[in-house]
Amino acid sequence: MEWKLAVIGDPIGHTLSPLIQGKMMERLGVRGAYDAHHVQPDGLPEFIRYARENLDGFNITIPHKRAVIPFLDGIDPYAQSCGAVNTVCVREGKLSGYNTDGDGIRAALAEMGADFAGSRIALLGAGGAARSICRKALDCGAEAVRVFCRTPEKGKALLPEGDGRGEVLPFSALSAESCGGWADIIVNATPLGMSGFGQDFGDFSFLDGGRPAVCDIVYKPSETALLRACRERGLVCRNGLGMLIYQAVYAFRLFTGMEFAAGPMADFLQDEVKKALGQG
Ligand code: NAP
DSSP: OOEEEEEEESSOTTOOHHHHHHHHHHHHTOOEEEEEEEOOGGGHHHHHHHHHHHOSEEEEOTTOTTTTGGGOSEEOHHHHHHTOOOEEEEETTEEEEEOOHHHHHHHHHHHTTOOSTTOEEEEEOOSHHHHHHHHHHHHTTOSEEEEEESOHHHHHHHSOTTOTTEEEEEGGGOOIIIIITTOSEEEEOSOTTOTTTOOOOSOOGGGOSSOOEEEEOOOSSSSOHHHHHHHHTTOOEEOTHHHHHHHHHHHHHHHHSOOOOSTHHHHHHHHHHHHHTTOO
16 A cells, blocks of 8 residues: 655645655555644635545644644544644544554653552643643543743643543742642743743742653754753753654554554664654
8 A cells, every 4th residue: 555644734844754754654565654744724624625535644733733633534532632633544444543642751751660540740832732642641531730930820620520620720839839849740831941932941840849751752863951950960861852753653543553662663763763853
């Protein structure tokens, strides 16, 4: 079979998906193409018509992750609870939507010896990525999730109604007591520290007071100031490359049914992405 796969977004030039998916196809001998399509918001209906007829699946990046939902014939419950879809499989013209970000971060955490199950999670930020992470943490049996954010309504929207395990705190309440001394896992899901963003954390004393594992989902630069502060404190920590790679691995499995195993195969992908980011 010749797989016809794609990624859509606006802008689309920065996406690493064709590189990652292309390398997986090459490694596993999967024939076909994975192309990037620049689709602006008003072009989404036309792209969907094209996809029904011509594609086996596609990934979705900003700004279409939510907008695609009304076009789907089916949606996985986790993607529904995230309110965002990043992977669509096309079977006989029918579109099924999934979100692989949650499994992506879960696999990245597993590489650090961390697991949402039974853990207290401090989540920094309340945007799209934070929502996927929050819902996955709760689905996987987190003991509690504390969302630190600037906009309380956005934080509250992350938490499913009637689930008493979540709470929202102001971003300014980050401290050793509320965060580092409380959490088993800290995830930064804000763009603070990202190359080109121009803003960073003011101080890192919120990491103190315990031994949390820290995942910064930012992956450019490879070591953010947050991760440097973690390293100086001897904390187990990783950047967002693992999440990026594993969300793609899970999308590939949904598309093709083929497993791209963790371990050396994922290391190979990380090396390829690092090269592309100039971090090799
Ligand atoms: P988003 O929807 O725009 O959300 C960003 C969040 O960060 C919002 O809660 C925002 O708060 C908060 N924030 C922004 N500036 C802040 C500041 N100065 N202080 C405190 N909070 C601040 O973005 P996203 O899509 O969730 O992405 C967030 C980051 O994760 C980006 O850097 C993105 O590149 C990265 N990411 C990585 C992966 C991966 O696979 N590794 C996947 C997705 C995203 P307000 O709502 O109050 O503005």
